[in-house]
Amino acid sequence: MSKGLNALAGLLASVFLTLFGLVIVTFLIGRVMPIDPVLAAVGDNAPQEVVERVRQEMGLDQPLLEQFLRYVGQLLHGDLGRSILTQNPVTSDIARYFPATLELATAAIILAALIGIPLGVWSAVRQGTWIDQTIRVVCLAGHSVPVFVLALLCLLIFYAMLGVAPGPGRQDIIFQDMVPHVTGLLTVDSLIAGDWDAFWDALAHMIQPVCILAYFSMAYITRMTRAFMLDALKGEYVITARAKGLPPRKVIWLHAFPNVGVQLVTVLALTYAGLLEGAVVTETVFSWPGLGQYLTVSLMNADMNPVVGATLLVGLVYVALNLLADALYRQLDPRVR
Amino acid sequence: MTAFSQQWLLTETPSSRSQAAWGRRYRAWLALRSNTLAMIGLVVIVTFVVLSLAAPLLATHDPGSQDLANRLARPSAAHWFGTDELGRDLYSRILYGGRVTLGMVIAVVVLVAPLGLAIGCIAGYFGGIVDRILMRVTDVFLAFPRLILALAFVAALKPGVESAILAIALTAWPPYARLARAETMTVRNSDYIAACRLTGAPSGRIILRHVAPLCIPSLIVRITLDMSSIIITAASLGFLGMGAQPPSPEWGAMIATTKRFIFEQWWVPTIPGIAIFMASLAFNFLGDGLRDVLDPKQR
Amino acid sequence: MLVDIQNLRIAFESRSGIFEAVRGVSLHIGTEKLGIVGESGSGKSLTARALMRLLPTNARVTADRMAFDGIDILNADEKAMLRIRGKRAGFILQDPKYSLNPVMTIGRQVTEAWKTHKGGGRKEAREAVIDLLAQVRIRDPHRVYDLYPHEVSGGMGQRIMIAMMLAPDPQLLIADEPTSALDATVQAEILRLMEDLVSRRGMGLLLISHDLPLVSHFCDRVAVMYAGRIVEELSAGSLAQAQHPYTRGLLNCLPSLIHPKSRLPVLNRDEAWLQS
Numbered sequence: 001m002s003k004g005l006n007a008l009a010g011l012l013a014s015v016f017l018t019l020f021g022l023v024i025v026t027f028l029i030g031r032v033m034p035i036d037p038v039l040a041a042v043g044d045n046a047p048q049e050v051v052e053r054v055r056q057e058m059g060l061d062q063p064l065l066e067q068f069l070r071y072v073g074q075l076l077h078g079d080l081g082r083s084i085l086t087q088n089p090v091t092s093d094i095a096r097y098f099p100a101t102l103e104l105a106t107a108a109i110i111l112a113a114l115i116g117i118p119l120g121v122w123s124a125v126r127q128g129t130w131i132d133q134t135i136r137v138v139c140l141a142g143h144s145v146p147v148f149v150l151a152l153l154c155l156l157i158f159y160a161m162l163g164v165a166p167g168p169g170r171q172d173i174i175f176q177d178m179v180p181h182v183t184g185l186l187t188v189d190s191l192i193a194g195d196w197d198a199f200w201d202a203l204a205h206m207i208q209p210v211c212i213l214a215y216f217s218m219a220y221i222t223r224m225t226r227a228f229m230l231d232a233l234k235g236e237y238v239i240t241a242r243a244k245g246l247p248p249r250k251v252i253w254l255h256a257f258p259n260v261g262v263q264l265v266t267v268l269a270l271t272y273a274g275l276l277e278g279a280v281v282t283e284t285v286f287s288w289p290g291l292g293q294y295l296t297v298s299l300m301n302a303d304m305n306p307v308v309g310a311t312l313l314v315g316l317v318y319v320a321l322n323l324l325a326d327a328l329y330r331q332l333d334p335r336v337r
Numbered sequence: 338m339t340a341f342s343q344q345w346l347l348t349e350t351p352s353s354r355s356q357a358a359w360g361r362r363y364r365a366w367l368a369l370r371s372n373t374l375a376m377i378g379l380v381v382i383v384t385f386v387v388l389s390l391a392a393p394l395l396a397t398h399d400p401g402s403q404d405l406a407n408r409l410a411r412p413s414a415a416h417w418f419g420t421d422e423l424g425r426d427l428y429s430r431i432l433y434g435g436r437v438t439l440g441m442v443i444a445v446v447v448l449v450a451p452l453g454l455a456i457g458c459i460a461g462y463f464g465g466i467v468d469r470i471l472m473r474v475t476d477v478f479l480a481f482p483r484l485i486l487a488l489a490f491v492a493a494l495k496p497g498v499e500s501a502i503l504a505i506a507l508t509a510w511p512p513y514a515r516l517a518r519a520e521t522m523t524v525r526n527s528d529y530i531a532a533c534r535l536t537g538a539p540s541g542r543i544i545l546r547h548v549a550p551l552c553i554p555s556l557i558v559r560i561t562l563d564m565s566s567i568i569i570t571a572a573s574l575g576f577l578g579m580g581a582q583p584p585s586p587e588w589g590a591m592i593a594t595t596k597r598f599i600f601e602q603w604w605v606p607t608i609p610g611i612a613i614f615m616a617s618l619a620f621n622f623l624g625d626g627l628r629d630v631l632d633p634k635q636r
Numbered sequence: 637m638l639v640d641i642q643n644l645r646i647a648f649e650s651r652s653g654i655f656e657a658v659r660g661v662s663l664h665i666g667t668e669k670l671g672i673v674g675e676s677g678s679g680k681s682l683t684a685r686a687l688m689r690l691l692p693t694n695a696r697v698t699a700d701r702m703a704f705d706g707i708d709i710l711n712a713d714e715k716a717m718l719r720i721r722g723k724r725a726g727f728i729l730q731d732p733k734y735s736l737n738p739v740m741t742i743g744r745q746v747t748e749a750w751k752t753h754k755g756g757g758r759k760e761a762r763e764a765v766i767d768l769l770a771q772v773r774i775r776d777p778h779r780v781y782d783l784y785p786h787e788v789s790g791g792m793g794q795r796i797m798i799a800m801m802l803a804p805d806p807q808l809l810i811a812d813e814p815t816s817a818l819d820a821t822v823q824a825e826i827l828r829l830m831e832d833l834v835s836r837r838g839m840g841l842l843l844i845s846h847d848l849p850l851v852s853h854f855c856d857r858v859a860v861m862y863a864g865r866i867v868e869e870l871s872a873g874s875l876a877q878a879q880h881p882y883t884r885g886l887l888n889c890l891p892s893l894i895h896p897k898s899r900l901p902v903l904n905r906d907e908a909w910l911q912s
Contacts, residue, residue, distance in 0.1 A: 136625070
């Protein structure tokens with residue numbers, strides 16, 4: 001019992017330290033930039049006394065340590081500052097943009113897992129055959145293709161040439177602001193509203209970006225599943241299961257695979273976090289109004305508060321997912337329970 | 338390779354340390370040579386390097402010279418890959434773009450690999466508080482997705498090739514440190530390290546001569562596989578306007594400036610895209626093959 | 637006759653050529669207890685696994701004849717093998733730490749063996765499994781049923797393996813070094829249990845070991861393997877009459893309380909043993 005408590009304390013300490021590091025790094029990013037944040041806020045032509053006043057208001061005349069403490073204090077109050085571009089508090093901007101990214105990433109991870117895991121298992125079972133080789137090449141290609149190239153080509157082929165897919169954006173203009181905002185996930189919200197046309201429209205707009213993101217993460221999931229499965233299939237308990245007279249299907253899925261499932265949880269959590277990164281580029285191409293686009297647009301305009309806020313949020317999600325993976329790991333593996 | 342030297346390489350009873358080392362490398366090469374994908378990758382990489390280095394000789398046009406009368410032209414005898422939005426020759430720009438990409442990849446690896454190796458080996462060898470501090474720092478950097486942290490860094494510095502290299506390097510070292518640490522931990526307590534210590538070798542010498550070399554094979558595999566992701570990150574930064582700046586013929590930036598022509602003159606943004614894909618795939622093929630050869634336990 | 641093997645050969649292909657690990661083994665087993673003894677690498681485990689067709693895919697198996705109860709194992713399809721494995725022949729591996737599935741409860745693993753071959757409802761299966769666990773003398777079968785393999789000792793693990801392999805009532809039990817991973821004090825206990833169950837159920841037993849006296853103690857007949865061949869076959873009672881120098885060498889290396897020696901001899905291997 002005390003051993004478990006110790007492990008928990010260690011985990012919490014490490015999470016706390018990682019979060020602290022995150023805060024320091026984001027603070028530095030926000031401060032070392034060459035563009036004067038004051039000038040960015042008030043404009044180049046503002047009179048000197050206005051600049052000075054705003055500088056004091058923003059606390060930028062204080063020593064660095066002072067500024068840092070102020071930054072931490074604001075964070076603890078859930079205050080990420082104001083975006084110069086949108087004039088809104090960063091937190092409310094993020095609350096508006098993040099669900100769009102979440103919707104994309106969640107759909108993509110589900111698709112990627114549903115295809116990637118069986119492919120990885122198949123590849124391992126048929127190790128060394130042409131099936132294994134084909135899957136290997138498909139996966140390596142998935143690792144190698146830049147997401148934005150794939151996205152552009154998809155738009156070219158399916159939207160412009162074949163006309164089977166809708167264009168960029170999250171929904172058609174006629175559905176704009178028609179669905180009442182509940183969760184921020186358009187598919188869910190339209191279902192709640194019972195608006196099937198809006199639902200199909202939202203779904204159709206998701207297909208392309210989701211497939212691209214899913215391919216990207218599937219490549220990784222498949223490779224890892226294959227590696228884990230190869231290891232598991234070497235286990236003596238697999239011989240036992242075969243000696244019992246179980247058919248290969250049961251040996252693979254009931255005996256070898258559950259041993260892999262534990263490790264796969266970690267892989268899925270990491271992949272999910274990685275999808276947030278892939279979303280940055282994908283969203284730019286598909287004009288998807290999500291966190292990635294918010295981040296890049298702010299970057300181009302040297303609007304640092306949103307950049308710091310979004311970076312911090314993604315870092316937080318990373319840490320949270322790692323924690324979740326760790327917790328699930330403890331739940332799933334009887335040996336560490 | 339003559340029969341004599343092959344025999345010298347493959348002998349079971351090498352007579353010197355260097356003969357044993359070369360024999361081992363030659364065997365690894367033989368194993369790699371039988372891996373079709375890896376050889377395809379290697380050939381593409383060598384071609385890519387040669388083309389980039391010889392770009393001034395091979396280019397048919399000046400990559401910067403504009404010809405607005407002849408913009409967005411289809412591939413032809415005069416312009417093998419066509420021309421871009423300012424009438425610049427795409428073929429020549431792709432060649433010169435290879436130099437930019439290659440330069441960035443090499444710069445990142447030169448910065449990152451020794452740093453990661455040093456941090457990992459030191460953390461793994463000394464353990465205790467040193468290990469904990471170094472690994473905590475590593476964890477912080479691992480807690481960010483690579484591209485987003487790189488984007489934030491570039492924005493904080495100044496968009497450009499140098500900042501992009503620095504930003505990618507800053508985000509790329511943690512996995513190397515982790516890897517080197519893990520390898521170091523497995524050998525730290527072995528008897529031959531203890532023997533070294535007993536003869537009075539200082540820690541620095543043990544790490545440099547006995548620990549670090551053992552981390553090299555898995556590090557090489559990791560670097561090769563990582564090169565493809567460095568290429569993609571660099572191109573993504575360029576695409577988002579945070580990497581190499583126009584008019585530099587960087588592949589990602591080329592796509593960014595021409596992406597609005599995707600529906601009409603689709604080849605203009607597609608050709609640099611294919612270049613990125615090929616370069617990245619080649620490194621993945623080679624890295625995958627190298628892993629099978631150098632790192633059999635990870636297969 | 638349950639098992640009839642004639643001139644079994646198992647070879648492995650590798651980069652440096654073909655290596656023949658089993659080189660012409662002939663065996664037959666009836667409803668009896670046969671022990672195969674040999675050092676590691678002598679091919680005894682491979683022979684047993686070939687009988688269940690559980691060899692790795694890169695193994696090349698040839699034989700003049702390999703039959704289980706009249707069924708030709710060399711040419712049987714996988715479906716026919718599924719009716720032999722588990723159902724008619726059980727197979728116990730060396731170390732229960734690795735041979736039991738770590739993420740499945742013991743009850744589920746034994747139940748699975750029972751249900752695969754006997755069918756039946758969940759309740760019926762549970763009762764049968766509890767009974768089986770009691771038969772292998774596990775004191776608290778209801779508790780053990782819900783445990784995971786890492787929660788039981790090695791000896792207990794091997795009892796569970798025996799229960800699992802006996803569940804479908806097979807005619808033959810193959811045990812591949814079933815006690816070498818266990819503490820010396822538990823070894824005899826497990827072997828005695830196995831012998832007892834096999835005799836009571838009228839089954840055949842193929843016991844593979846490197847421990848010649850131990851095997852001769854529990855088996856009717858002993859086959860001695862060396863370098864992929866059976867060099868000698870004896871009835872367990874007549875070990876003293878062993879002819880082959882390898883067998884005699886093995887016996888000579890044993891310390892004895894009745895005829896103490898100041899120094900145990902070392903086994904000198906003769907190149908000629910590889911030929912014969």
